[in-house]
Amino acid sequence: MEDRFEVSILLDFYGTLLTDKQIDIMNMYFNEDLSLGEIAEINETSRQAIHDSIKRCYKQLKNHEDKLKLKEKYLNKKTEKENLMKELSKVESIDNDLLEYIDKKLELIINI
Amino acid sequence: MEDRFEVSILLDFYGTLLTDKQIDIMNMYFNEDLSLGEIAEINETSRQAIHDSIKRCYKQLKNHEDKLKLKEKYLNKKTEKENLMKELSKVESIDNDLLEYIDKKLELIINI
Numbered sequence: 001m002e003d004r005f006e007v008s009i010l011l012d013f014y015g016t017l018l019t020d021k022q023i024d025i026m027n028m029y030f031n032e033d034l035s036l037g038e039i040a041e042i043n044e045t046s047r048q049a050i051h052d053s054i055k056r057c058y059k060q061l062k063n064h065e066d067k068l069k070l071k072e073k074y075l076n077k078k079t080e081k082e083n084l085m086k087e088l089s090k091v092e093s094i095d096n097d098l099l100e101y102i103d104k105k106l107e108l109i110i111n112i
Numbered sequence: 113m114e115d116r117f118e119v120s121i122l123l124d125f126y127g128t129l130l131t132d133k134q135i136d137i138m139n140m141y142f143n144e145d146l147s148l149g150e151i152a153e154i155n156e157t158s159r160q161a162i163h164d165s166i167k168r169c170y171k172q173l174k175n176h177e178d179k180l181k182l183k184e185k186y187l188n189k190k191t192e193k194e195n196l197m198k199e200l201s202k203v204e205s206i207d208n209d210l211l212e213y214i215d216k217k218l219e220l221i222i223n224i
């Protein structure tokens with residue numbers, strides 16, 4: 001079905017816009033790797049109902065991304081951060097410890 | 113009514129979740145400083161209808177912020193960036209030009 005990595009990122013960004021039940025099902029399927037059958041059993045419903053629910057949630061997540069583009073912006077931030085680190089690594093007056101320190105701080109900033 | 117600066121930031125983050133008409137009204141009121149009466153005239157409706165629409169939009173924006181916290185996260189990014197710049201300004205091997213360069217790049221990154 002959908003790409004696991006992509007869904008995982010979308011859940012990070014937009015999970016709070018889903019219901020608790022929806023988040024549970026999406027996490028079971030995409031992060032905990034349970035099968036549709038197993039999730040259906042846990043939720044006392046049919047495999048088809050879980051399948052539909054996942055499809056619906058995924059569409060919702062994609063819809064949010066189309067409008068807010070948080071995933072796209074995050075990936076752009078990551079690229080810009082890498083470009084900056086590459087530039088800074090060429091500056092002689094900045095030693096490795098300092099580079100590492102800046103890198104850690106930048107990582108923290110883009111992940112807030 | 114609501115704080116102009118706060119609404120302006122919320123519109124930047126969540127404007128795409130409103131309808132075009134809603135965005136127009138919010139921009140006229142909060143960014144272009146038009147009165148309720150003026151906006152009502154432009155939209156051929158009553159002052160009260162515009163007032164209610166603004167209240168509703170504001171509630172929607174606040175609701176999105178409660179769930180996604182993009183404004184809060186942005187302000188935290190800004191604080192972390194300032195902390196990092198303060199730390200870097202104490203490092204002797206980093207001259208002012210380089211500091212300025214890093215500052216610009218960080219500003220760009222947190223505003224993506």
